Amino acid sequence: MKPKPRPAAAQDGPLKVDRPFDDAITRALSVKPPAGGWAAYEAKLKADKAKAEKPKKTG
Numbered sequence: 001m002k003p004k005p006r007p008a009a010a011q012d013g014p015l016k017v018d019r020p021f022d023d024a025i026t027r028a029l030s031v032k033p034p035a036g037g038w039a040a041y042e043a044k045l046k047a048d049k050a051k052a053e054k055p056k057k058t059g
Helices: 023-029 039-052
Strands: none
Touching: none
16 A cells, blocks of 8 residues: 655745744743642652652562
8 A cells, every 4th residue: 555645844834923033932932830830840750750760679
């Protein structure tokens, strides 16, 4: 069976943004804080990392 040809990639042509570039970049890169806040998020990451690095007991 012959594969179907793929459509042209979006990056082949120029990117068109309908607003000033700085505003578009700021809007694209904005990150909403997690539900519990950044401090709780970082504490959870540290706990998960420590748990993953903890050597497992065998036997």
